[in-house]
Amino acid sequence: MTASEDIKLVISQIKNEAELFQALAIREVVFIEEQHVPETIERDTEDARAYHLLVFAEGHAIGTGRLVVLPSAPKGEKGTWGQIGRMAVLQSHRKHGVGNLLLGELEGEARRRGLTGVLVHSQLYALGFYERHGYRTVGAVFMEAGIEHVEAHKRLDRS
Numbered sequence: 815m816t817a818s819e820d821i822k823l824v825i826s827q828i829k830n831e832a833e834l835f836q837a838l839a840i841r842e843v844v845f846i847e848e849q850h851v852p853e854t855i856e857r858d859t860e861d862a863r864a865y866h867l868l869v870f871a872e873g874h875a876i877g878t879g880r881l882v883v884l885p886s887a888p889k890g891e892k893g894t895w896g897q898i899g900r901m902a903v904l905q906s907h908r909k910h911g912v913g914n915l916l917l918g919e920l921e922g923e924a925r926r927r928g929l930t931g932v933l934v935h936s937q938l939y940a941l942g943f944y945e946r947h948g949y950r951t952v953g954a955v956f957m958e959a960g961i962e963h964v965e966a967h968k969r970l971d972r973s
Contacts, residue, residue, distance in 0.1 A: 821871050828866040837878035844902035851959040869912050877903040879916040893930025931969040938962045
């Protein structure tokens with residue numbers, strides 16, 4: 815897939831430990847180094863059961879994200895829901911459509927799994943990105959890893 819005229823992007827499911835380490839390295843740069851999220855918060859037990867993606871540009875891993883199926887639906891919702899998270903793109907490749915590609919692929923996997931909807935914990939500065947993709951905020955702003963977030967939901971169609 816091509817996100818811009820000059821950069822060819824390839825997205826794929828993480829298949830082995832080496833690729834997972836590439837994803838964790840991207841997350842370390844974006845979340846731990848840039849945003850000062852403590853490593854003990856950024857790394858969690860969900861990584862072991864999550865569906866992970868990597869985005870490559872010219873053979874180099876430049877973005878990642880994950881989908882976790884939730885044990886129960888969010889408050890006020892029914893069905894089986896997932897949470898999209900740990901979406902991170904290296905600074906040198908932001909604004910090239912990588913986030914759009916990641917989110918679309920993660921939502922696609924959620925649909926393939928028959929999920930009713932997905933939620934995100936969006937940092938406030940990124941909320942507009944999710945709203946453009948059909949997410950609606952639920953509840954008040956809260957602190958997560960020392961950063962203001964808001965929960966946003968999206969019901970999925972079965973297409």
